[in-house]
Amino acid sequence: MTTSATVATDQAPRPATIRTVSQHIVEFVSDSGEGAQTAGQLFGTIAAKSGNGVWTVEIIPAEVEPPARSRAGASGNRVRVGTKEVTNMGDTADIVIAFNEQVLYSRIDVGALKQGTMILLENKWAKSGLPGVPEAYAEALADFARRGYVVVEVPMEAECLKVVKDARRGKNIWCLGLLCAVYDLDMQHVEVELKRKLGKKSAEVVANNIALLTSGRTWGDANIEMRFNVPVEPTTQTMVVMNGNQAIALGAMAAGFEVCSMYPITPATSVSHHLASVFHRSGGFVHQAEDEIAAIGFALGCAYAGKTPLTVTSGPGLALKTEFIGLAVMAELPIVLVDVQRGGPSTGLPTRVEQGDLLSVLFAEPGDAPKIILAPATIAECFDFMITARKLAETFRGPVMVLTDANLATGQQPFPRPELKEEWLAPPIDQSAWDRTVRPYEWDPATGLSQRPIPGQRNGNYVLTGLAHDEHSRVAYESSINQHSMEMRSRKLATLLDSLKPPTVRGDDTGDLLVVGWGSTLGAIDEAIDRLRAEGHRISSVHLRYLSPMEPGLKEIFARFKKVMTVEINYSDDVNAAGFTAQNRRYSQLAFLLRAQTLCDVDCWSRVPGSPLSPSMIENALRTHLTKG
Amino acid sequence: MFGLKQDWQLDEKARHFVLEDYEGAAPRWCSGCGDNAVLSAVQRLARDLQLVPEKTVTVAGIGCSSRFPHYMKTYGFHGLHGRALPVASGVRARRPDLDIFVATGDGDCCAIGTAHWIHAIRYNMKMVVMLLDNNVYGLTKKQTSPTSRRSFTSNTHPQGSLLSPLNPLSVTLGITNASFVAQTVDWNPAHVYETLKAAHAHPGLAFVRILQRCPHFMDGHFQDIQDDPSKILLMTHDKGIPIDPSLKRLFKNQVVHDPSDLDAARRYADTQDAVPIGLFYRNEHAERYDLDTARGIDMTPQQRMKAVDAELDRFLV
Known part of the structure; x- marks a missing residue:
């Protein structure tokens, strides 16, 4: 297996050479819909559950059904596995499983491969009846050899067809079996995860998938010489593994949110997918509004009536929500807005990573609209920050913006399992009588903080308004009141700042x-x-x-x-x-x-x-x- | 959970509310503005039904009529132009215990807020929605509204508006799951009151269009209808809006319309030669989204934590 473009055969098993590595990067790439993403995620989960450090990055096509065998259509997953904690996607791949050579080019174009990268490539294209395909395949093989990649041609489809009738559905699991051979994984563990992933699928589907997995493993054992071992360090900590959007969803539940009001937008939507599937179990619900504006309007209605809501969006949705965010600042309504950033401006790069919303989150509203902005840096922080964010929104009576991005949204990483605390949950809606001497915006001059009455609280009746207002929430045009109320809303940030510690310098402090x-x-x-x-x-x-x-x-x-x-x-x-x-x-x-x-x-x-x-x-x-x- | 005191109902029964308990800031509407009549009808209704002021929320967008919450001594939300309905839906979502009134104008509801209007009707969450329709933008000083009559001269159409007006009634009656649609006129307080009372009793979203005079920018706009009772088509039915005998004598132009008949309701909504008032349509069995959104409000912290723990365990390594 040291020369490129070797055609493996399924004869007698070859002696395996095991190389121990401290970290390894594997990619699955296929046409959209062939399941490379699923296989990659599954591999990442399996590695994490075996005790490895893991970071995964999705390779996402821009369209739902892009043309087959196109660079633009590449779909899949990169999984970086390590002995220790893995905190990012790393540099270049060690192994790539590719369902055709064209999708592989999309990875080569972005510099994801290096000299020596092992490519496990579907070889059915060599004898394809499609015009031009065998030629393109042969050309690519020659090119890969020139580039110094180690190509192993694998009869993926031919082998799958020995097990199932339709190889397009299932090739991904066969390839997962192949990788199990390369990393000599414990098949019992793999089968447990595969069954978990298949969920409530029929017994026949489960049996087919297990057969595919086993077939891939057997073929790999017989035909692939190279073996890699990424050792696991024993740990006593109980860990969970999930991606950032799942962590936000679970963090929202742990934080006691009961309402997520949203409108579908990539890459934020999967937060609400995760929530929608389980939120009812903790008493919450996801409102899919008619548009981005209504999503935050509905959320602010909930906030006014006593339930701090969550809304999730991405760049274009954030732009549409601007006017309501200004109202949340002006009327001091608690709300947590998660912005899963994507490429901008305009529709930009909907599925891709960018940290381009910082200034618009900070400055988009007309006038001065001070607000709290948090940015989690890890998957664990995506979970933790939801708890912090709700508390901050309520204590500081206003919007808290949580900025993540497509990298955190889809990246999986293990982290210590959070131990839930009851104090993380939202308190019940206060319905006790309001002290009628306390004004609805009775700003503490030192902190800018005030308590808000909730509908149902006797003697607390007030009319919230987006107009400039005094402490009674009465519309006020006087210049002194406007100056003062602006100062009070800004002072809240100064108050929060007083409670923060300077950040830690990593490395020497000079x-x-x-x-x-x-x-x-x-x-x-x-x-x-x-x-x-x-x-x-x-x-x-x-x-x-x-x-x-x-x-x-x-x-x-x-x-x-x-x-x-x-x-x-x-x-x-x-x-x-x-x-x-x-x-x-x-x-x-x-x-x-x-x-x-x-x-x-x-x-x-x-x-x-x-x-x-x-x-x-x-x-x-x-x-x-x-x-x- | 929910923070309700167990004995609050006993507590409330000891209270009695008078008109002043619902009267907030002094209205700053122009004298003769139809909004005053509607406000007064809502205040009387609240008193007659003994609505608990702190359990009553008025929600509005932006516009002359959207100042409504400020003039009620209940809780109120004076939000953004066009966005009263999403806010009101959110207020309702986890609070089945509140009474909600929405005040919205023809610009607020039928122009900038159109998307929300359609979807709020479809959600059918319990609330009274009052469309105060004066056929003009008043707060921004006389621009054409979607319901302005054709050739209406305004600051945006000094040569006369170019399009025929949008009919909010036929639009609403065309929306899937519309459950209560009525029309009344501000200069007939008894009919306004009875219409709002029926709307408040409705288990769902009650949409009431109120033709409303704007003496400042539209002086005499509805004068022809006011002067000539035959220009009103009074819809009557024993399942409709209760009609005072004096009204029956005044409005000779009457029709008996069964409010369960949606096809007939749509036909009457399109009446060209007279203004139909009364109840077009009522369906007390329409789907209600607020019954879904309120699920889980009574869950205990222990139940919630147990559920989250179970979810976390699914991700265990």
């Missing part, structure tokens, strides 16, 4: 370069910086979870480094590109904010590849800045 990040880039930035530190560079990082109010102490931290820069997945002008200068250049979004906040000359490196940043991309970019000095 040095040549400090990298600042936020959101899903945490793992990739950490890995890049660890590599550079290992080379002796004096580089550290800070990762922000609170973006409004901005975490305290940044100016002091920045002052201890020769240079500070952000790494983000949003657009900024590259100062080295023609036409841009240090003066006219537009900065990435966090850099823009940090410059304003700290008056430090914060630089940035940001890209919008439509995919997560890999550690090596970041490492290379940072190295340039380090050598420039």
Whole structure:
């Protein structure tokens, strides 16, 4: 198996060579609808449940049914498995299972493969009756050899047809069996997970899938020489494994939300899918509104009547919700809005990763609309932040925005199983009599905080309004009242800021370069910086979870480094590109904010590849800045 | 759960509410504005039904008539232009114990809020929706509204509006799951009162269009109908809006219309030569979304935690 383009045969088993590795990256790619995503997710779950560290990234086509054998149609999953915790998608794949050579090209185009990557490739195309296909396949094989990939041609469909009638449905599970051979997995565990995934499917379907799995394993054992072992470190911790959107859904349930009011939008929707399937069990329901505006309007109605709601959306939906977010700020209604960011502007890259909504979340509303903005950086934080967010929304009486992105949404990662606490749940709606001497917006001048009456509370009757209002909620046009009420709403952020601690610096707290990040880039930035530190560079990082109010102490931290820069997945002008200068250049979004906040000359490196940043991309970019000095 | 005191009903029975208990800020509508008559009808109805003020919520969008909540001494939500209905639906979602009145204008409901109008009718969550229709944008000072008559001259159509008016009644009666549709006129307080009373009793969303005078921008707009009772088509039926005998004498132009007959309701909604008032349609058995949205409100924290624990366990490594 050391030469490329080897055709494996199903003769006597070959002696296996086992290589132990600390981490490995596997990709499944197929045409859309062939099940590579399912197989990849399943492999990730199995690895996690065996005790490995795991990070998965979905490879998503832009259309539901793209044409077959097209680069644009590539669908699948990357699974990075490690002995220790895995925090990001890594760099290049070690093994790729591809159902045709064209979808593989989409991965080659984005630099997902390297010299030596092992490709397990469906070989039925060599004898395809479709015009041009055998030629394209042969051409690709020659090209792959030139590129130094190790190709193993696999008769996937032919083998599946020995087990089932329709190979298109089931090839993915056969390939999972193949991988079980490569990683010598315990088949009992795999079968348990497969059955769990099949859920309530008929006994016949389950039997077929088990037969496919077994067939793939047998073929792999007989024909594939290479074996990899990613050792597992024993742990006593009870872990769960899920993706970010599932973590948000479960976190919302654990936080005692009872209402999720939403409108379908990619990539946020799957939060509500997960919720819709189980929310009723904890007494909640998902309202699918007629549009994005109605979704938040309905949510604010719930908030007014005493139930802090959740709404989930992505960029275009966020834009439509703007006016109501302003009302939530003005009328001080608690609501948690999760924005699963995608590529923008406009319809942009609906299924892809971007951190492009920070400034619009902060500034979209007319006038001054101070609000709390959180950004979880891991799957576990997607869960935890829902509990924090509801409490903050109620304590600070206003909207709390939680920014995740498509990378967190679909990335699976194991984390310690949360132990639920009753105090996480929302308290019952207060229906006790209101003290009639307390005004509905009785702002504490020191904190800006006030208590709100809920319908049903006797003597609390007030009329909420989006107009400027005084402490009685009476419409007020007086300039002094407007100045004061604006100050009170802003003061709440200052109050929250007082309770926050400065962020932890990863690495030495002085040095040549400090990298600042936020959101899903945490793992990739950490890995890049660890590599550079290992080379002796004096580089550290800070990762922000609170973006409004901005975490305290940044100016002091920045002052201890020769240079500070952000790494983000949003657009900024590259100062080295023609036409841009240090003066006219537009900065990435966090850099823009940090410059304003700290008056430090914060630089940035940001890209919008439509995919997560890999550690090596970041490492290379940072190295340039380090050598420039 | 739900925070209701076990004995609250006993508590409430000891209270008696008078008109002042429902009177909020002094209305700032123009004198002669039809909104005043509607407000007064709602306040009288609340008193007569002894609605508990803190259990009553008025929701409105933006516009002249949407100032309505400020003038009630109940809880109120004066939100965004066009968005009263989603907010009211949200208020209802987890609160079957509240009485909800929505005030919306022809611009609010039939222009910027049209999508919500259609879907709120379909959701059929229990509330009274009052469309205060004066055929003009008043708050922004005389622009054409979707219900303005053709050739109406306004600041946006100084040469006269170009389109025939949208008919909110036939639109509403065309929406799947519409369950209560009525029309009345602000200058007939007895009929307004009886219509709102029937609307409040309805188990679902009751949509009441109220033709409403705007003396400031539309002086004399409905004068022809006011002056000539034959221009009103009074719909009567023993299952319809109760009619005072004096009204029966005043409005000679009458028709007996069974409000369970949807086809006939749609025909009367399209009446061209007179203004039909009364109950077009009522179906007390239409699907109600609020019965679904309220599920689980009485669950205990222990039940909730048990459910979340079970879900978490499904993801165990």
